[in-house]
Amino acid sequence: MSIEVKNLSYIYMPGTPYEKEALKNINLTINYGDFIGLIGHTGSGKSTLAQHLNGLLKPTKGSIIIDGADLWLKKHPSRDICRKVGLVFQYPEHQLFAETVFEDVAFGPRNLSFPEHKIPDLVEHSLTQVGLNYHEYKDRSPFALSGGQKRRVAIAGVLAMQPDVLVLDEPTAGLDPAGRKEIIRLIKRFYQKGKTVVWISHNMDEIARLANRLIVMYRGTIFMDGIPQEVFSQEGELKKIGLDIPAAASLVRKLKEMGKPLPGKAITVEDAYLEIAKWMERKGK
């Protein structure tokens, strides 16, 4: 099963002075069980693409096909689709709306007709998962929170809908390092249950650790699509379009260029350590 993006183009505010073609004929298949890292320079179209995957934006041209069915064949995408694909917005403020944290997280599941008696447990579980104490936060206004706390509530709200596919738009921006690790662990567990993740990020170190497939966008088109090792081997191309390679990759490559005997292939700190360790052990002999 899969999500197919076919010949997708999207134009914001067509026919006005603000008209902007944000996506240009995108073709893409997201297979269930993928962990996709979606990267690209500022304004390349990542958020616009993300909002097509759960029916928030309607294609100007082309289609989104989920499990063989065209999302927009009828006037409105069906509720089942919205339930299947959960989207965490780039700015939590765009997602939060209720008077209390409880109501905010409960909104999605209620809307999907989850039985009312199950809602409190579900909300508690979701808040706990993102590192917020249920009793401390449930009655607070989601707007009277710090930036990172808002982010956590927004993620909890989407998790509570128990989607099969999670699309996360820069989910770790604003989180402290411990929060970032918690969310990464959480999403990894979600993925290991056989679910699908699309993770948008500007943090190359993070994405190198997580994704098994990288999609690189450039000015509304798909610029590269491949496994992380392959994509990050194209340092020059990536730098040309505002991106970079992970710090660990820069390190081993620099060492290799200087003639040190290591493969220079690592993209994570863990692998860089292994490369350097091998080199050192050989040298020690």
Next chain:
Amino acid sequence: MISVKNLSYSYKTAKAQTKALDNVNLEIKKGEWVAVIGPNGSGKSTLARHLNALCLPETGTVTVEGMDTRLPEMIWKIRQKVAFVFQNPDNQLIATTVEEDVAFGPENLGFSPKKIKERVFYALQAVGMEEYRESAPHLLSGGQKQRVAIAGALAMNPDYLVMDEATSMLDPQGRQEVLNTLKNLNENLGLTIIYITHFMEEVVFAHRVVVMESGKIKTMGTPREIFSQGDDLVKMGLDVPEITLLAGKLAKKGWLKKGDILTLDEMVESLCQLR
């Protein structure tokens, strides 16, 4: 100099009261680059908002070059000196075009039309947004909004610049460009920078790091001093830069002379010295 003395602050709502700052003392010298780190909810933004009178002390004082933020007649002068970039750019973008938005600060400061033009041009170029001059700020992508918000602050030619997670959504190159611009302004024009971030890699640029926890300043020091206490940082929910983490592991094995490495270049140098 900005001077924070015995500062405490609570948010009060009908139902609850949250203590956000608890007796904070801090002096920021002119020309300094101070990074502020700390877990979510530790009071960083609240402290930052006190530096240009967006928040007023409940107890204690904040003075900017001797001007007390509690005096209404000083607020205007203080805001001329201290520019602020919010954690969420939506809180700060107001005009109908990018250009007008960036011009807003300089106009308010009474700059001449010629100077306003110059400042706007400079600031948009510094953040790589010239081609969006005529776009509507609220119709930009997340990272583009952040760039415009930063331009708005730079255009004011401030003496102090407070950046509250202002680069959290920039692509790697954009972030590097902004950091280079700030470094240049700091070194050559003496711009004082207060830089809040969750990215430990960005902390390395600072002269001094302030670590906050539960509304208090937990510790202060140079980046090297702070990151040498890696275990304490992790316990607090913070971390060290990726490169420092790797250096620590290599040093434990005796493969590096010193583990307190902060940048890639230091790491390469240090690995190559060993032979």
